Amino acid sequence: MNPTYLVLEIRRTFRARRSYLLTLVLPPVVLSVVGVTQPELVVSVALYGAILAVTGCGAGVAAERAQGWTRQLRLTPLRPGAYAATKVLAAMVLGALSIVVTLALGAARGVDLPPAVWLGCALACWVVSAPFAALGLFAGYLLRVEAVTRVLSPVVTLLAAAGGLFVPLDGALGQSARLLPTWGAGELARAPLTTGIDAGAVANVVLWTLVLVAAAAWRFRRDTARV
Amino acid sequence: MTPAQETHPPALDVRGLVKEFHGREVVRAVDGLDLRVARGEVVAFLGPNGAGKTTTIDLALGLARPTAGTVRVLGQAPADAVAAGRVAAVMQTGGLLRDLTVGETVRLTAALFGTGHDVRASLERAGIADLERRRVGRCSGGQQQRLRFAMALVSEPDLLFLDEPTTGMDVMGRRDFWSAVRADAARGRTVVFATHYLDEAELYADRVVVVSRGRVVADGTAAQIKDAAGVRTLEDAFVRLTSAVGTSAGGAR
Numbered sequence: 001m002n003p004t005y006l007v008l009e010i011r012r013t014f015r016a017r018r019s020y021l022l023t024l025v026l027p028p029v030v031l032s033v034v035g036v037t038q039p040e041l042v043v044s045v046a047l048y049g050a051i052l053a054v055t056g057c058g059a060g061v062a063a064e065r066a067q068g069w070t071r072q073l074r075l076t077p078l079r080p081g082a083y084a085a086t087k088v089l090a091a092m093v094l095g096a097l098s099i100v101v102t103l104a105l106g107a108a109r110g111v112d113l114p115p116a117v118w119l120g121c122a123l124a125c126w127v128v129s130a131p132f133a134a135l136g137l138f139a140g141y142l143l144r145v146e147a148v149t150r151v152l153s154p155v156v157t158l159l160a161a162a163g164g165l166f167v168p169l170d171g172a173l174g175q176s177a178r179l180l181p182t183w184g185a186g187e188l189a190r191a192p193l194t195t196g197i198d199a200g201a202v203a204n205v206v207l208w209t210l211v212l213v214a215a216a217a218w219r220f221r222r223d224t225a226r227v
Numbered sequence: 228m229t230p231a232q233e234t235h236p237p238a239l240d241v242r243g244l245v246k247e248f249h250g251r252e253v254v255r256a257v258d259g260l261d262l263r264v265a266r267g268e269v270v271a272f273l274g275p276n277g278a279g280k281t282t283t284i285d286l287a288l289g290l291a292r293p294t295a296g297t298v299r300v301l302g303q304a305p306a307d308a309v310a311a312g313r314v315a316a317v318m319q320t321g322g323l324l325r326d327l328t329v330g331e332t333v334r335l336t337a338a339l340f341g342t343g344h345d346v347r348a349s350l351e352r353a354g355i356a357d358l359e360r361r362r363v364g365r366c367s368g369g370q371q372q373r374l375r376f377a378m379a380l381v382s383e384p385d386l387l388f389l390d391e392p393t394t395g396m397d398v399m400g401r402r403d404f405w406s407a408v409r410a411d412a413a414r415g416r417t418v419v420f421a422t423h424y425l426d427e428a429e430l431y432a433d434r435v436v437v438v439s440r441g442r443v444v445a446d447g448t449a450a451q452i453k454d455a456a457g458v459r460t461l462e463d464a465f466v467r468l469t470s471a472v473g474t475s476a477g478g479a480r
Contacts, residue, residue, distance in 0.1 A: 004338030008331060015326055068321025072378075074290060076339040077310045226292045227248075 001082045001089075009090040020094055022153070023053045027102040031109075034166050039113055040190050042106030043121045044165040046099045047189040050129035051160065051182070053095035055152050057087040057133055061140030062148040065223065080224040087140075088133040092126070099125045113193075120192030128185040128205060132156075134212035135181075141219035181208035236302030238386045238417040239264035239287060243296035246282050246441075256282040258441030259296070264419060266385065269412050271428035272421040274438035275469050280421040283438070284388050288316055301385055312340045312382025317375045319391040325364030329355055329374055332363060336378045344381050353377035354407045369400025376407060387411075389420035393427065405431055425461045435461070439469040 014020055027049030034041060061084070064070055073083055099122050107118070135156075139148050160166060163182025164174070177183045184204025191197050239262065246257040257279040264270050274280050285291045287298050289306030300308040308314040323332065330350070337344040350356040353376045358366065366374065372392055379387055389408070393401040401424075409431060412418050422428060428435050429449045437445040437452065445452045445468050449461050456464035 002339055005335060008327075008335055012324075012326060064324070067324065068318070069324055071290070072318070072322030073339075075288060075309055075316055076336065077312070077341075078339045226290065 001085055002078060005078070006086050006089060009086050010093050013090045013094050019056055019059065020053075023049060023056065023094055023098050024101050026052060027098060028105050030166060031102065031105060037111075039106070039111050039121075039193055040168075041166070042103060042111050043125065043190050043193065044160075044186050046102035046106075046121070047125045047129060047182075047186055048156075048160040048165050049098035049102050050095040050125050051132045051156055051185070052153060053098045054088065054091045054129050054133040055136035055139070055156055056094065057091035058136030058138070058140030058152055059145060059148045060087055060091075061137060062143060062145040065141070066145055070223075080220070084137055084220060088130075088137070091133060091136070092130060095129050096122075096126055099129075117192050121189065124192055125189045128188045131205070131209040131212050132181070132185075134209070134216040137216040138212065138219050141216070141223045178204065181205070181212070184208060235266060236299065237263050238266045238268070238301055239419065240299040240302075241283070241287070241296070242298075244283065244286060244293055244298060245295040246279070246286060246291065247294045256441055257286070257293075260438065260442055262436060262443060262446075264386075264417060266417050267415050269418045269431060269433045270420070271432035271435045272419055272438065273425065273428055273435060273465060274421075278438045278469070279441040280438060281390055282441075284316065284390050284419075284421065287388065288314065308386075313384055314386045314388070315379035315382060315384035316388040316390065317372065317379050317392050319394055322375060323363050323371060325362070327363055328359065329361050329363060329366065329370075329377075330359035332374060333377050333381060337381045340382045344383075346381065349377045349380040352380055352407065352411055354403060367400070369396045369404060372396065372400070372404055373407060376404070380411065384416070386417045386419070389418065389422075391421050391423060393422070393424065401427075425465060429461050437465060437468050444468045 027045050030048065031042065031045045034045070070080070070083065074080070103118060103122055136152065139152055143151070159180055159182045162177060163180040163186060164177045165182055165186050169177045178200065181204070184201045187198050187201030188205055241260055241262040244257050244260040245255065248254045248256060260279065260283060272280050282291065286293055287300055287305055289304070289309050298305055300314050303311070303313070305314070327335070330346070333346050333349055337346050347356070350359060353373045355370060355373045355377060358370060363371065363374065393404055396404065405427065408418065433448070435445070435447065435449050435452055436443055445455065445464070447455070453459065453461060453464050456467050458464050458467060
């Protein structure tokens with residue numbers, strides 16, 4: 001990994017106003033729509049913003065493949081894996097900012113938690129959002145940039161809703177939610193608010209991380225293989 | 228042969244190179260190509276579309292794997308020579324991020340090759356030092372091509388490939404680009420360029436290599452190639468050489 005490239009990539013993330021504003025604005029809007037009273041919902045929506053941000057690396061990858069930038073990089077010592085890692089880390093910086101913005105809005109609206117719990121939730125959100133970068137990479141190495149930008153945010157939003165990040169789900173919906181990656185991530189992100197960690201949620205996160213990383217690695221290898 | 232050439236491996240050493248693409252049918256883009264380029268030579272690589280020029284360059288840059296045969300670049304495997312910055316390339320299109328500035332692009336390229344590379348010198352030699360703060364997306368086609376040239380110069384490569392570098396440029400853009408390349412080649416860099424402009428081959432190359440259907444069909448100075456074909460212009464020689472193969476199975480080569 002190259003530090004100059006990483007710094008430049010982070011600066012580029014904040015130059016693409018349209019995409020980063022969406023990431024920073026959408027979660028507060030969702031928060032206003034669902035109405036804030038419970039800390040659980042604030043944390044869930046913060047996680048949603050972080051997932052939006054980290055999957056955003058996929059659009060960048062798709063665009064840069066189309067522009068021949070990834071090919072250009074192959075004429076340098078930078079390895080394709082380091083390129084992907086750079087894209088993911090830059091997206092995770094945006095994800096961290098999104099989490100801070102959403103949690104700060106929650107606090108401003110009267111959600112009262114001890115600082116250690118706020119910090120724990122913020123870190124938990126950030127960590128469990130990371131595997132979704134693999135979903136972004138998978139899409140970025142699979143699809144054209146137009147398709148990635150059109151598909152990824154709606155898919156993430158749908159996963160967030162169906163995984164119970166916006167409103168708690170009961171009955172059959174609640175049962176099916178447990179199968180989605182957003183459910184496990186949500187449970188772990190909210191863990192600092194409760195006592196104890198759900199073993200089912202841990203299993204969910206571990207399994208989905210494996211699936212998403214395997215999918216991303218498959219497309220990544222396909223794309224970077226010398227033919 | 229001078230002592231330097233005996234002790235140093237050639238800049239480019241291509242032997243029996245074959246590259247097939249397997250799609251609905253098998254396409255043999257490169258079909259037993261042999262080529263040696265000594266250090267310091269400026270070689271024009273001519274051929275009609277689909278002759279295998281770009282595929283050969285891709286193989287020499289380690290971007291693709293040969294089906295058969297070998298490519299050695301400065302005595303090394305292509306991917307190793309690329310990673311060491313000893314070989315670089317200017318592609319026809321793409322390879323740039325439009326939202327970066329010219330200076331950022333070259334500084335990033337330099338950073339990827341490690342420390343100690345002179346960004347300013349690369350910009351100056353490519354003739355774009357005054358464009359350092361301009362966004363890549365706001366540069367003209369010719370300026371973007373000189374930016375690609377500056378990026379290629381950053382690692383001080385011994386061998387430089389230019390793949391149809393002036394396609395789509397206006398006359399002034401082409402002239403500026405070639406004067407930058409010529410000034411640079413005068414310092415001893417080996418340059419191999421593919422082009423469709425025969426005047427560029429005649430003006431700027433020490434040696435002209437004509438490929439057709441994945442093979443070398445003529446190799447020499449522009450004058451030698453015209454003489455051998457018995458024609459007065461390089462264009463006539465080119466037409467004769469590249470249409471002779473393939474018009475009939477038993478055609479002259």
